[in-house]
Each structure stands twice: as structure tokens, then as C-alpha cells.
Amino acid sequence: MSKSILVWFRNDLRLHDNEMLVDAIAKSDTILPVFIFDPRNFEETNLHALKTGWNRTQILLENVDSLRNSFKAKGGNILIHLGYPEQILPELVEKYQISEVYHHREVASEETKVSSAVEDQLWKLKVNLKHFIGHTLYNKEDLPFPIKDIPDVFNQFKKKTERDAILKPCFETPQVIKFLNIEDWGELPSINTLFSNKLLANEFSAKAQLSPFIGGELQALNYLDNLLEQCHELGKISPDYFSNLSVWLSLGSLSPRMVYWKLKGIEALNKSLFQKILLGLLWRDYYRFMFKKHGNIFFKERGFNSLKKIPPAANSSKLKSWKLGNTGQAEVDLIMQTLNTTGYITFPARALAASYLVQKLNQNWTLGAAYFEEMLLDYCPASNWGNWAQVAGVGNDAKTSAQFEFEKLLKGFENKKFHIASSRI
Ligand SMILES: Cc1cc2nc3c(=O)[nH]c(=O)nc-3n(C[C@H](O)[C@H](O)[C@H](O)COP(=O)(O)OP(=O)(O)OC[C@H]3O[C@@H](n4cnc5c(N)ncnc54)[C@H](O)[C@@H]3O)c2cc1C
Structure with a gap:
């Protein structure tokens, strides 16, 4: 048979x-x-x-x-x-x-x-x-430690992983595939079929073309190739540079290993680009491995800090104004409006908006994380809830948490940091 x-x-x-x-x-x-x-x-x-x-x-x-x-x-x-x-x-x-x-x-x-x-x-x-x-750059069995011993401090994880972990080559793309014979392969559903609330579904269908990025493996690989072709023109990469690769990494239409090995090919031409994106990929791996190590704790409002006082998860007017980009804080409002219209904001923008909700509006952070889960087109559970837990001061790495202080973030924030191309790419 x-x-x-x-x-x-x-x-x-x-x-x-x-x-x-x-x-x-x-x-x-x-x-x-x-x-x-x-x-x-x-x-x-x-x-x-x-x-x-x-x-x-x-x-x-x-x-x-x-x-x-x-x-x-x-x-x-x-x-x-x-x-x-x-x-x-x-x-x-x-x-x-x-x-x-x-x-x-x-x-x-x-x-x-x-x-x-x-x-x-x-x-x-x-x-x-x-x-x-x-899903990760490094497979867990190729790390220099078992999951239970992975350092909770990101810098230690990064140092040991970069020094001692093994990075596998990419698997070849299959050329010939034999498929089971099926008569009806089924229709791709529309936004209208996926949402039971028809008013919402109609609103969503109308908005769909506003998303600045187009999904798909070919789009992802073309985007990556174009980015690498520009490696000369990009020059020395500043910390404000963002590749936007998370759009495709999150749904797996781009493999982190493919990004790494392609980047490796241009490392000699632009080392700072290689290092910037590699740093991001290590953060991504870190949160996934932390989820593997600690399980559900990142979804709990007190997280790793059982003594932390957390306000109730109420659908308050403050939460609503934050979601709408209507708080009166200019930068945060612009960030949230950008999130609402495009589904995409950069890391400093996410950090600023999140820290404002937690530290200035004194709202329950899980409500903010849930809203990002709804809105971000690159949402992935470990990166979102992991980062939010650090912003809220209930994460597992105190040094990282300390970097999410609103006033400090605001000082370093410039509007240009969350502007992205408006055409669909
Ligand atoms: C409150 C908050 C919520 C977030 N939610 C998500 C989320 O749902 N999904 C998501 O992919 N990222 C999330 N991030 C992390 C980060 O903002 C995005 O990964 C980053 O903006 C992607 O931009 P880029 O592709 O230009 O990153 P680059 O700097 O070019 O980095 C390359 C890749 O590394 C990964 N990466 C970079 N920084 C981080 C980070 N701090 N944590 C985890 N992965 C990182 C991304 O996959 C990214 O594409 C969140 C950050 C914060 C502060």
C-alpha cells in the first residue's frame, strides 16, 4: 500500500x-x-x-x-x-x-x-x-545548554549562543513533489467568511488594502534579496535601521535561517547590517526559548513578579483612548493611529506606546498586549507577550525591563522612527 x-x-x-x-x-x-x-x-x-x-x-x-x-x-x-x-x-x-x-x-x-x-x-x-x-534560528538541540538552563538574561543567552551554538544550513527547497489526488482542494475564505460579526467583516474587507506589506513566500524572498542588494547604499547601519522582516518571519513565509545565511553572504560588504539583523533574530529566538522554558507565565499579569500590583483588566476610557490614539500625548497618539491604519510600527514605537499605557495611564498591561495581538500584522505570541511583560516590569530579565522607562524612551524617540513606506511592498 x-x-x-x-x-x-x-x-x-x-x-x-x-x-x-x-x-x-x-x-x-x-x-x-x-x-x-x-x-x-x-x-x-x-x-x-x-x-x-x-x-x-x-x-x-x-x-x-x-x-x-x-x-x-x-x-x-x-x-x-x-x-x-x-x-x-x-x-x-x-x-x-x-x-x-x-x-x-x-x-x-x-x-x-x-x-x-x-x-x-x-x-x-x-x-x-x-x-x-x-521557527527559530537555532534548533533547541543545537544550543549549548538544555532548555531548563537557558540563561534568563538576554546578554548571557546571546554571548553563549553566538560562541557555542551550531547553526544548521537551510534545507533545500523541494523540486519535485508527489501530491495525493484530491478533487476539491477547497476555497480560500474571504475576510467576510472568517468573521461572524458581519459589520466588522465589512469594515475589515474595506481596510484590507491599507496594509503596507503583501504576504507570501515569494514576496518575502524578493524583499530580502532587494534589501541585501542595497547593502552598499545602506552604509553603516544605525540602531534606528529596521528591516521590517518580521512581517514575513512571523507567519513563517521567511525562515530565520534563510535570512541568516543570505546575510552571511554580504557580511564582508556591510557588517553592521549583518549584526543589526542578527541581533533581532537572537531576541526572537530568546523569547521563544523563554516560552519553552517557563511556559505560560508570560501570559500571567504578575508574570515573574508575584508581588507586583496590577490594576484590574477593565475596558476603561483610558484604555479606549490609547487604542484610538486619542490620549493627548502627541507621539503615542501618532503611533497608535499608525498601528490602527497600517498594522505596523517599529520597535521604538511599540516600546513607547506600551510603556505609556503601563506607566502613565496605569492600565493593566495584558490589555495592551491583547490589543497588539489583534492589530500587529507581525504578531507572534512569544515576541509580543515577552516584550510586553518586560515593559510591564513582570518579565524575567530586570536589565531589559529597565530599558522600557517611558521618559527615557520619549527622549530618544523621533517621529521618523515609525514611518514606513506607504505603498504595498
Ligand atoms: C511591546 C512590544 C511588542 C512586540 N510584539 C512583537 C510581535 O508580536 N512580533 C514580533 O515579531 N516582534 C514584536 N516585537 C519586537 C519588535 O518590535 C519587532 O520584531 C520589530 O519591530 C521588527 O522590526 P524589524 O523586522 O525591522 O526588526 P529588525 O531590527 O530588522 O530585526 C530582525 C528580526 O528580528 C526580530 N526581532 C527584532 N527585535 C526583536 C525583539 N525585540 N523581540 C523579538 N524579536 C525581535 C524580528 O523578527 C525582526 O524581523 C515587539 C516589541 C515590543 C516592544
Whole structure:
């Protein structure tokens, strides 16, 4: 009997540097790529925000569509469903006599809860859910310490990792893929189908083209190549330089290892560019590994500081004015308005707006983190909740927390730092 492996795509929407896909192709006769739009990701949370807003929904749709086109170019497709993975995947396994299901392991609790539920259901069918690691620059087994001993202080993590960790080469992009024969691959949903609140859905559909970036693996790779081509013109990179790569890294249409190895190629031409982006990638890895090490604690309002006084998570008028960019603090208002219209603001802008909510408006930080979760088109749980916890002074690295002092941030802040190209790139 021929062997088929179901490849469940989530935040890994690419063909390049994708171990899960390469392994599935090597170990099967045919593969069945699947993407599931989970309705829970488009609902309102108990922190007065949506789990996914219009901008990330739009970029997610573009990313899935781009992946679909890449598979079509190889003579196949990706099966698209709307529903709960723990129901849909076992049904597909039975219907298509799938031998094994592959996916990338996540670190945040809601995502791991879904994969555990999938694993339980598959187990009843005696089918294995195989986990891969593909979101970080360094694989956890290539770090110089076990997860439980990873330093909580970022600078120590960075120093030891750069010195002693092993960085793997990228996995080759598969050239030939044999797909399971499927008649109906399913439609890409529209924004209107994903949101049950139709008023909201209409508003979101109208806004969708305002997002400054276009999602998709090809877009990501072109963007990266263009950026590297400019490495001469960019000259010495200042701390104010931002690559905007998080837009594609967050949904996995760009692999951090691909960024690293391509950057390595121009290191001799522009060392400061290499170092600036590498520093960002290390921060990204650090937060993911901290989530792996400490689990859910980053989502708790007191975090690592059980004595910290935290105001109640109320939907107050102060919170509402912050969200609308209507607080009266000029820089913060402009930042929040930019976030609301584009879904994208730079690191100093995020830090300033977040510290204002916590330190000046004295609001519960989890409400701010939840709003960023809704609005940011590069949202990822570890980077968002990890950074917010540090801003709120409930993180695990006191030195990092100290850098998020509002007055200090405001002094160093210039408006130009959050302006990005307005055309869709
Ligand atoms: C309150 C707050 C919330 C944030 N929420 C998110 C989020 O949801 N998703 C997200 O990707 N980043 C988040 N960040 C981190 C950071 O602001 C963005 O990663 C950064 O703005 C991306 O810009 P860039 O691609 O130009 O970064 P570059 O400086 O060019 O860095 C390259 C890459 O490294 C990663 N990176 C850089 N800085 C950080 C950092 N401090 N923490 C984690 N990763 C980093 C990003 O993936 C980035 O694309 C948050 C920061 C703060 C202060």
C-alpha cells in the first residue's frame, strides 16, 4: 500500500528551508498539504480585543494563497478548510488513509493546546503526529545548554549562543513533489467568511488594502534579496535601521535561517547590517526559548513578579483612548493611529506606546498586549507577550525591563522612527 503523509501547515507557510516538508516528501509516496483556518483565531478574547484583526487576517490570506500558488506550480495544491483542526485532521486521516501527520511545534499555550487535542484524536486512530522545530534560528538541540538552563538574561543567552551554538544550513527547497489526488482542494475564505460579526467583516474587507506589506513566500524572498542588494547604499547601519522582516518571519513565509545565511553572504560588504539583523533574530529566538522554558507565565499579569500590583483588566476610557490614539500625548497618539491604519510600527514605537499605557495611564498591561495581538500584522505570541511583560516590569530579565522607562524612551524617540513606506511592498 502506498504511504501518504499529511503536512499540516500553520505558521510555517513556505517551501524553502522546511524540514517538515522535506522529510514528508522523502518518507512518503504522496503528501497532502493542509491549512486550516481555525474559527477560534477570529473571535473576541476576554481581554477586550479580537484574536486576529483585519491586517493580520489579510496577510495570512495572502500567505496561504501564495503557498497554494507555489504548490500549484509543482502540479499540486494545498487543501484548505475552515474549522477545528482536532476535528478536521482525523477526518482527513480516515478519508485519505493517511499514515502520519507532520507539523511544526509551537510554544504558546493556545497553539500547543490545539496540537495536543489533535494528537489525542489521532492517537485514537493509531496515527502519529510528528513534531518538527522550524521557527527559530537555532534548533533547541543545537544550543549549548538544555532548555531548563537557558540563561534568563538576554546578554548571557546571546554571548553563549553566538560562541557555542551550531547553526544548521537551510534545507533545500523541494523540486519535485508527489501530491495525493484530491478533487476539491477547497476555497480560500474571504475576510467576510472568517468573521461572524458581519459589520466588522465589512469594515475589515474595506481596510484590507491599507496594509503596507503583501504576504507570501515569494514576496518575502524578493524583499530580502532587494534589501541585501542595497547593502552598499545602506552604509553603516544605525540602531534606528529596521528591516521590517518580521512581517514575513512571523507567519513563517521567511525562515530565520534563510535570512541568516543570505546575510552571511554580504557580511564582508556591510557588517553592521549583518549584526543589526542578527541581533533581532537572537531576541526572537530568546523569547521563544523563554516560552519553552517557563511556559505560560508570560501570559500571567504578575508574570515573574508575584508581588507586583496590577490594576484590574477593565475596558476603561483610558484604555479606549490609547487604542484610538486619542490620549493627548502627541507621539503615542501618532503611533497608535499608525498601528490602527497600517498594522505596523517599529520597535521604538511599540516600546513607547506600551510603556505609556503601563506607566502613565496605569492600565493593566495584558490589555495592551491583547490589543497588539489583534492589530500587529507581525504578531507572534512569544515576541509580543515577552516584550510586553518586560515593559510591564513582570518579565524575567530586570536589565531589559529597565530599558522600557517611558521618559527615557520619549527622549530618544523621533517621529521618523515609525514611518514606513506607504505603498504595498
Ligand atoms: C511591546 C512590544 C511588542 C512586540 N510584539 C512583537 C510581535 O508580536 N512580533 C514580533 O515579531 N516582534 C514584536 N516585537 C519586537 C519588535 O518590535 C519587532 O520584531 C520589530 O519591530 C521588527 O522590526 P524589524 O523586522 O525591522 O526588526 P529588525 O531590527 O530588522 O530585526 C530582525 C528580526 O528580528 C526580530 N526581532 C527584532 N527585535 C526583536 C525583539 N525585540 N523581540 C523579538 N524579536 C525581535 C524580528 O523578527 C525582526 O524581523 C515587539 C516589541 C515590543 C516592544
